[in-house]
Structure formats: structure tokens, C-alpha cells
């Protein structure tokens with residue numbers, strides 16, 4: 001409805017600065033597993049770069065215990081840096097969920113000694129601080145599910161699932177029906193989400209995407225959905241947030257049914273990885289680089305969604321906090337002009 005579009009527009013248009021968080025089992029490995037994998041840039045891709053079979057990765061997951069996680073401390077730190085919204089990986093490509101799920105016990109509450117629901121704790125802490133809260137969900141890739149699309153040249157499906165029968169035929173719709181869609185429904189039903197951030201739409205088509213957008217709309221009409229639900233990423237400044245995803249076919253083309261409000265967001269990171277990484281190639285950007293990127297993005301009318309990768313023990317990465325602080329300090333001086341947006 002026009003009302004919900006207006007409500008979504010309001011906070012997102014004025015937000016400018018978001019914290020992206022990549023946190024999961026991979027955070028404990030820091031980019032390397034038994035001497036393998038650290039050549040690859042993203043530490044959250046360790047299961048692929050080190051070719052870790054599902055059964056072995058499960059053992060790493062079963063030891064995941066971020067005992068020092070403190071949601072209020074995270075939220076307050078973000079708030080103090082001028083951050084206005086937070087987006088955390090509720091399930092990355094490794095298939096492990098940071099929320100209690102009845103769909104799959106491969107989640108932090110049922111599978112680990114930690115047993116706490118990070119998504120619940122962080123959503124509540126963010127809202128207490130007046131921050132908007134959203135989750136990242138890998139709706140297509142799920143390396144733990146043989147049926148999910150497996151698209152990369154670093155490993156084969158059978159490196160992760162060595163016991164698959166020779167005649168195994170992956171069925172993405174079976175995966176969507178059994179895990180991906182019901183988990184998205186759990187997220188929108190059980191958590192106060194302002195935004196859902198889908199990623200890497202491998203083998204997505206309009207029919208599949210409609211199942212996701214409809215389940216989000218049904219439970220949470222005001223929840224923003226990012227364009228990566230169907231469009232691949234384009235690098236830095238890219239995402240259009242589409243409150244509605246209604247298309248019609250004209251000839252062989254699908255076109256939007258009406259003019260869509262378009263928002264720009266730049267998914268970026270304080271470092272060369274998204275997940276916390278200390279092994280192999282990894283570097284942080286300078287304060288100047290972070291401020292330059294931030295200013296370019298917001299002056300282009302967009303939001304800077306800047307990632308930090310918390311450490312396996314549950315604490316924020318101090319270097320990431322320092323770089324957020326540099327942007328926060330810049331905002332203390334210049335924020336007035338940045339936030340004086342069209343109304």
C-alpha cells in the first residue's frame with residue numbers, strides 16, 4: 001500500500017550509514033582450515049576454498065561458542081558511530097543459521113554449546129537503541145544442501161558431499177520448499193525485521209523470487225527487500241530496494257507494473273574480507289579510504305552499508321570499530337549537511 005511504501009522510504013532514505021555484519025562458524029577459522037584456503041579473499045567462503053566436507057564443517061559448527069557476544073554492547077557501539085541500521089547474516093552460504101529454526105537443527109541454538117539466538121538478541125538490542133534491523137539470508141546458495149545450486153569454480157558439489165550417488169540430480173525447488181522458503185518465513189514471522197537482504201541469486205527466476213517476496217509481504221508488509229533477491233550484485237554502489245516486486249510480461253520481457261521507488265546502497269567492508277580474517281591475504285582500508293567511500297556513496301544519494309566481521313569469541317573486531325569511529329567522527333562535524341535531505 002502507499003502507506004507502507006512511505007514508511008519504508010522514510011527511514012531508508014535518511015539512514016545513510018548501516019552496519020553490515022558477517023558472523024558465523026567461519027569467523028572462528030579466520031580464513032584458514034588445516035593450512036588450506038587462506039588464498040581466497042573472503043573468509044566466509046572457507047568451506048569452498050578449503051574444500052571442507054559437510055561432515056567436517058559440522059564439527060567446527062558444533063564447537064561454535066561466541067561466549068563473549070553482547071548484543072547491547074554491539075548495538076551501542078554502532079549507535080555511537082552514527083550508524084542507523086544493522087544487517088547481519090542470519091544464514092550465509094554455509095547453510096548454518098544464527099537463529100532458532102524448526103526447519104533445520106543446523107542452527108546456533110540447537111547445534112552449538114552457545115545455545116543463544118543471536119538474531120533475537122541483536123534485533124531487540126538494536127531496536128532498544130533506535131536502530132533499524134535487518135537480516136542477510138542466502139536464499140539460493142546453501143553448501144550444506146545438495147539440492148541447492150552450487151555455482152563456483154573452486155570446489156565441486158562432491159568435494160563437500162562426497163557420498164552423493166552418481167545419479168544425484170539437484171532440485172533447487174525442493175531445497176526452496178524444504179529449507180530456504182520456510183526459514184525465510186520463520187525470520188519474518190518471529191523477528192521484527194525492517195529489511196531482508198537476499199544474496200547471490202543463483203538460478204533465481206521470477207517464479208521462485210515471487211515465492212520469497214510474497215512470504216515476506218504476507219507477514220511483514222513494511223519490510224524492505226533488496227534487489228539481489230533476483231539481480232546479481234554489481235560491485236559497490238548497486239542495490240535498489242524494491243518495496244514491491246510485481247512484474248508483467250510484455251513480449252519476452254518482464255517489466256515492473258509501475259514506477260518503483262529506487263534507492264541506492266553500497267555494500268562495502270572495512271577490509272578485504274567480509275568475515276573476520278587474520279590468515280593469508282587480508283588488509284583493512286585506511287580511515288581516509290573509508291571516509292572517501294562513505295562521502296561518495298551518501299552524496300550520490302545512497303546508503304553506505306559497511307561491513308564488519310566480529311571475531312569467533314563474539315566480540316567486535318577492534319579495527320573495524322576504529323574505522324567506524326573515523327566515519328562517526330566525520331559525521332559529528334559534517335552530519336548536519338548530510339542529513340539535511342529532501343523532505
Ligand code: JFZ
Nearest residue numbers: 042044199200232233234235267274
Ligand atoms: C556475496 C557473498 O558471496 C559474499 O560472501 C558476501 O556475503 C557479499 C556481501 O556478497 O559476494 C559478492 C556478491 C556480488 C559482488 C561482490 C561480492 N559484486 O557484485 O561485486
